[in-house]
Each structure stands twice: as structure tokens, then as C-alpha cells.
Amino acid sequence: MKITLTINGKRRIVDVEPNDYLLDTLHHMGYISVRRGCDTTSCGVCTVLLDGKPVPSCSVLTIRLSDRQITTVEGIQEEAERLSEYFGAEGADQCGYCNPGLALAVHALKHENPHPTMDEIKNYLVANLCRCTGYVAQHKAIRDYLEDEEA
Numbered sequence: 001m002k003i004t005l006t007i008n009g010k011r012r013i014v015d016v017e018p019n020d021y022l023l024d025t026l027h028h029m030g031y032i033s034v035r036r037g038c039d040t041t042s043c044g045v046c047t048v049l050l051d052g053k054p055v056p057s058c059s060v061l062t063i064r065l066s067d068r069q070i071t072t073v074e075g076i077q078e079e080a081e082r083l084s085e086y087f088g089a090e091g092a093d094q095c096g097y098c099n100p101g102l103a104l105a106v107h108a109l110k111h112e113n114p115h116p117t118m119d120e121i122k123n124y125l126v127a128n129l130c131r132c133t134g135y136v137a138q139h140k141a142i143r144d145y146l147e148d149e150e151a
């Protein structure tokens, strides 16, 4: 059936099956920045924002999303680029596979809690796994980024 999705502020008509997941729909539409990892709601690399909140797109049925705002990293491009400079400065930019989902989660954190403590950063990002960095450099980069964004 045809439904209208709102992705990064643009309305798009898509043909979906009742059991299509958002990750697959987005890939079919060309949003390949949304990564596939575990496909079982465990790794967070497929994170997108739904009405501003991070969700694993591999576990959300597309057919339920006609009235929702979907954001991929293309929708926060400038912010993601600024954040990546902080990752680079901390040596936290390795394979980069987790970065789009992480950037979206950081965007959501910034809006929910602009001045988080390091523990609050770690807790908020607990669902965004990274196989490369060991997290310490990532979290430090995110803390520095959020501090400078709010300065």
C-alpha cells in the first residue's frame, strides 16, 4: 500500500508491505547512510530519529509512520560534520560505521539535555555500540562538542 513518509522535512510517497521495517524502506529509497548491523535491536548503528527521539530503524514497522517525522543523518548534515571534527581531534574516528547513528543520538541528547555530565552522555548513548574505539575517545569528543555548541 502507498503511504506518505516525512523524511528530513520532505514528504515522500512510498509503496510498502505491512511487514517492511524502516531500515529496509530507507535503503530502498536511497538513504544508505542508515547502517545495518545486528538487525535485532541490539547495536544501534541503524539509529534514526522519530519525532526527534533515537530509535533503531531495524525494529520499526514503516507502515505505522505516516504521521511521524523521520530524520536521517542527511537531515543534520552540518551538525554531523562539526561533530566529526571533534572525533578526529580525539582519534575517535576509526571505521566510521557507527557514526551516522551516533551523530543522530548526540543531536537528540543535545536537545533533551544541553549540558550533560559524562555519566549522562554514557547512559544516553548506551544503545549505540562501536566495535572500534573503546568509547573513551568518543565520549570525550562528544562532551567537548556539546560544551562548545552551548558556549
Ligand code: FES
Binding pocket: 035, 036, 037, 038, 039, 040, 041, 042, 043, 044, 045, 046, 047, 056, 057, 058, 059
Ligand atoms: S541493526 Fe538495528 S539495532 Fe542493530
Ligand code: FES
Binding pocket: 092, 093, 094, 095, 096, 097, 098, 099, 129, 130, 131, 132, 133
Ligand atoms: S568507529 Fe568503527 S564501529 Fe564505531
